Amino acid sequence: MAVTLQQIAKEAGVSRGTVDRALNNRGRINAEVADRIRKIADEMGYQPNRAGRALAMSKRSITIGVVIQAADTPFMEKVIEGAEDARAEVERMGADVMIRKIDDFDAGMAVEAMHELRAAGCNGIAVVPVDDERLKETVDEFAGENIPVITFNSDIEGSGRLCFVGQDTFQSGRVAAGLMADILPGGGKVLVISGYPTSYGHKNRTKGFLQEFGLLREDVGILDVQYDFDDDRMAEMITQGMLKEYEDLTGIYLAASGVHGVCKALEEQGMEGKVKVISNDLTSQNVRYLEEGKIRFLIGQDGYRQGYEPVMILFEKIFDGKEPEKEFAYTEIVIKTKYNLVC
Amino acid sequence: MAVTLQQIAKEAGVSRGTVDRALNNRGRINAEVADRIRKIADEMGYQPNRAGRALAMSKRSITIGVVIQAADTPFMEKVIEGAEDARAEVERMGADVMIRKIDDFDAGMAVEAMHELRAAGCNGIAVVPVDDERLKETVDEFAGENIPVITFNSDIEGSGRLCFVGQDTFQSGRVAAGLMADILPGGGKVLVISGYPTSYGHKNRTKGFLQEFGLLREDVGILDVQYDFDDDRMAEMITQGMLKEYEDLTGIYLAASGVHGVCKALEEQGMEGKVKVISNDLTSQNVRYLEEGKIRFLIGQDGYRQGYEPVMILFEKIFDGKEPEKEFAYTEIVIKTKYNLVC
DNA sequence: TAAGATGGCTGTAACCTTGCAGCAGATAGC
């Protein structure tokens, strides 16, 4: 049976209010009495009852803001689903969640949305950031005002954000390398196509892949990293060029977007299935290619948790004062073949 | 802002108690008034406040029982960790959770533990079952007494259990087949070693593997399924025998236990790395073999969720009257290589 | 020295929401 303030009060021979003051360091209490009460509470294994606290706190209501780009992929839908589930959960504890889905998402829009949410009285904000100095400044500004900010899906390195919820992209690249090393025949060459040279995630995936693949398969040559700037036509042209130049191309790792372009180029040259493709993200298009066998593996992220966790971490931080366990809350690196797509 | 009974009462021009009776169908209320109130509540999007309800319900406290075998593997530790986390969560809502870890786990012990928990006043029970008629009868008996029972990790087919939380073993076998088909060279033969012919999980994994692999790789022969009865020496002997008979053995799928035996036999014959092994479960031994490259893939289960979900589903069922969404709550089928072991 | 002021410490009661028991007022039937 759970221990209550009343039980501790009885045990210590004081009133409920005094116990409250002792356990929550509210001052206005004799230090010796406070110590004694804390010791008793500790011995009895006291854990504050959420229901009681939520009820008592419902006067000054907790509001959590979420800034996210509008869902244009199944992955983003999952993220939003997770955030909405978290909202339903915390709303039933008396808190509020405001989710701002932004259509044409950029740094300016994100900053604007954050200011709006602060003006609306948000006590904490979760945001999917883009790499931008203004956004970083805004995050730092909010942190200074004691409004915790959580970055999710993507991170802002070196900012004052409370924590980051998302994938370990370097490790994601290593996972891809391990799989590629397993499925490639001897000899041949492998091509790495990344998105932007500056993007944190793309950079790390590429780095992880190159480092690990080099260790695993010395017999397979790695062609220089090409950048498609997340453009399918660009990816198509890169693939065409490489197919022409290297007849022994046997694998392609896509660290970012461009699957459609790559597959189109392979199809034109009748190289589907011969060149093995590993890519990222569970977009509907990628999933279709996976089902059709045009992609061998997809390295996915747990979108649901990336939406769910930030709201919950913020709620616990504001409601319970509980700090997040880690600065980086990495979500699972999911390996998807055509067989474990649904769960 | 969340809607409360009081707000609905004000809107409807009645008292809070009347709204309560209308929404909870307690009777003693004019049908027309009740309808009007329900309509208003619906329009306002009323969701009962968990905190208030938990506090009000704390008189007749909710107790949930968990019957589980004692942790002897990292997987089981994860399951227990999940269950303990769920306990901490619901205890803070005023409920109690009694976890019975049983050392020498068999059907008799499980039945006994279930009766103990019922006698202790449990309102719902989660159990890792074994395939046994007496256990099935007990589950049905409890269900008849309105004590919901959830099976997790393993299932009792055709019983009165509320739902099952665990892995889709058939699909797990198909995942293994897809991976095996990807990494095997042309020609050769693949061996399937299962545990017990009667075990539900082993049977389904084997079935899923055979069906899918047959479709994918007609060029690779499938040797008959061998049973090692979860014994390492048996697995070793099977592997030795098959290596002797079939020089072109290139892959082994283990649907149950016996990894150590298989690896030992391969080592003796100098066939490590040449014969590709795919197995199940994230035991510490299996993980070590995976890291050493002696196993290519492990098909894992999400142990944490298998411990966490049953307690939560029972709590929501008893506390909110909320039925579980599905009869089968399948947990993720996790593909592990040496690179995505930790998260 | 005694009355009054001050400040430190502790108790108390209201409040948040829901569930439930008990009670009051109205109406109908005799």
Place this chain on the structure above:
DNA sequence: GCTATCTGCTGCAAGGTTACAGCCATCTTA
């Protein structure tokens, strides 16, 4: 007028927070 029934209101309980009241010791001042 009395009883029985129907209908709706009121009040209490749960645990934690908080504003406020109250108590006591110490300090100030005439």
